[in-house]
Amino acid sequence: MKIIKTCAVALALAPCVSGQDEAREKMEVMERKTSLRRSRVRQLFGFNIFSGEPIDYSNLDGGESLAKHYEETVRKGSKSSKTSGKGKGSKSSKGKGSHDCYEYDDVNPSSKSPGNRQLYGKSYNQMRRGAKSSKGKGSKSKGSKSSKTYNDCDAVPTAPPTAPPVIANLGPTAAPTPITCDSQNGRLIDIATISNEVLGTGNTSPAEAAALDWLTNTDTSNSCADGGVAMRERFILALFYYRTDGDNWVNSSGWLSTNDHCTTWFGIECQSPITQDANVSRVYSISLNENNVSGEIPSEFSMLSDLGILKLFNNQLFGQIPGSLYELPNLIFIDVESNNLQGTAFNDNVMKATNLLALRLSFNNFQASSIPSNIGVFTQLKQLWIAGAEITGQIPPEITNLSELEQFFAFENKLRGTIPDLSTLRNLERINLADNQLIGSFPESLGNLPSLNRIVLSNNLLDGQLTTSVGNLILLEEFLIANNTLTGPFPSTEFSNLSRMVSLDLENNEFIGFLPNYSDWNALSFININNNGFFGSIDASLFEKQDLQRVYFSNNTLTGPVPYFGASENLIDLWLNGNFLDGTIPNVDFLPNITEVLLSDNLLEGPMPQSICDLRDEDSDFFVPSFEFLHADCLPPSGTDQPNNQCDYPECCTTCTVGKIAYNR
Secondary structure, three states: OEEEEEEOOOOOOOOHHHHHHHHHHHHHHHHHHHHHHHHHHHHHOOEOOOOOOEOOHHHOHHHHHHHHHHHHHHOHHHHHHHOOOOOHHHOOOOOOOOOOEEEEEEOOOOOOOOOOOEEOOEEHHHHHHOOOOOOOHHHHOOOHHHOOOOOOOOOOOOOOOOOOOOOOOOOOOOOOOOOOOOOHHHHHHHHHHHHHHHHOOOOOOHHHHHHHHHHHHHOOOOOOOOOOHHHHHHHHHHHHHHHOOHHHOOOOOOOOOOOOHHHHOOOEEEEOOOOOOOOOOEEEEEEOOOOOOEEEOOHHHHHOOOOOEEEOOOOEEEEOOOHHHHHOOOOOEEEOOOOEEOOEOOOOOHHHOOOOOEEEOOOOOOEOEEOOHHHHHOOOOOEEEOOOOOEEEEOOHHHHHOOOOOEEEOOOOEEEEOOOOOOOOOOOOEEEOOOOEEEEEOOHHHHHOOOOOEEEOOOOEEEEEOOHHHHHOOOOOEEEOOOOEEEEEOOHHHHOOOOOOOEEEOOOOEEEEEOOOOOOOOOOOEEEOOOOEEEEOOOHHHHHOOOOOEEEOOOOEEEEOOOOOOOOOOOOEEEOOOOEEEEEOOOOOOOOOOOEEEOOOOEEEOOOOHHHHHHHOOOOOOOOOOOOEEEEOOOOOOOOOOOOOOOOOOOOOOEEEEOOEEEOO
């Protein structure tokens, strides 16, 4: 960058006519640069950056005074010759021979290089360092003895005809105070520069003006000794705060305080730099889940070069995810689930984030998109959460290239076709593809993934028989395949090996066979085999499970007695209706969490035990307010006046049936 120095110096000159046009041209250049400086100040600051007072534009000629004040303050060293110099040139002339020296950059205004940090017509580096200090030599610079000789022309004087115009290589005539990043002037220059880099040259919004005001007038303790890293980060975080209604966040502890944002601002974590060699911490994690953050994700986050983790789950975010965010080289974890984001879940920008370990985009207002065929670029991805994200089309076979994948959640979408062979995903632990339109048989490959502990394929169009290889998944805890058209014998023997089972849901299929032997399923909490063709008796060990909460065995062909269930303190629902159970209804102890007991449409005989009715009696010591539904065959069959199960209605039983007929009041 070429630095041109134009000094208003009285020289011994020939008639000015020969150089008058050139001098006028140089003055016009200076005026344009000065106008640029003033315009930029008016644009960036809606307040006085020196006093902190709001600007009354009616009294400042549209900001000219502020711009001039800024300009003069930055350049104040050039006029210090009144007091600092001891030589002949140190005396400041009040007439036409003044030694004021204006420096400006001879820059290319069309340059788009990031390194071209133009500011008010001066380069960032030039304004940061100011004019070089020269306490002795500068006071005797050339031309100082000519200060009393001036021609009668109004233009800047030109050099004598025998020599080229004296423009370059004229040093300062005084010793200005150097501008450092810790000084007021240097700090203001840094703020203006950072604002220009972050916000560009457009008009500032109220939120941007508020962030700039905070950085200038409140956060004054922060210096630029780290190269401006902390100042830039704090400005970007302040922008985020003001744009997303930070005053109404659930937790904004520490935000916008003068304390270190890395250690005291809620949800912000820093670490030593990854991409830079500066000895300074940088923002690495922003975690504000469920914090009532309302607004758009700022594109300025992409300037946090070491940002690796962004967690904004369950907030009020809208707009699109900035494409530049995915270009951050260290981004490994993004969670923006359960917001109101628009656009599409998958686009070209997403596929640039090849270092991602977790991509969580579920439940937003995305437009329809499909899983791209180049999904395999995420070779390090461990979590792919795209549930409720308007995903259409088929699951591409390239998904099998995600060899590190541990969790694949794509439920509540519009996926079609078959589930590809996933046998290469040896690290897969959880897969949830429920509520789609998937067809074909149950994937044999799932039974060969030793790390699987959760399989959820409910509410699809799967058919055929269930593979026996599922019995190999000794870590399996949840197996939910309800509402398909799976048929054939259920592999009860193989399932008996799954001792870690917590939830089993086979509802609304066409399975036949015995119930699995669940005697070793000590962690069982939920079991649902409604509407199938299971037969055999209910093993009493079922109700010995301490964590058992819900049992749904309706509409099968189960036989034998109802096991004693009265000691299951955590039991909430017990559905045994629509079978061929016989014998009497057992007494119970106290069931403090019970809500529903359905015993109707069976072959049970005898009265409803008083111990069960006491759970519904408000005057009883055993009253359970949550116990709302008790169904039994307490309606007399046709031609008789004696029901199968005597039960006071509605004081005890809430629904009385006989056969398939319900009698409700």
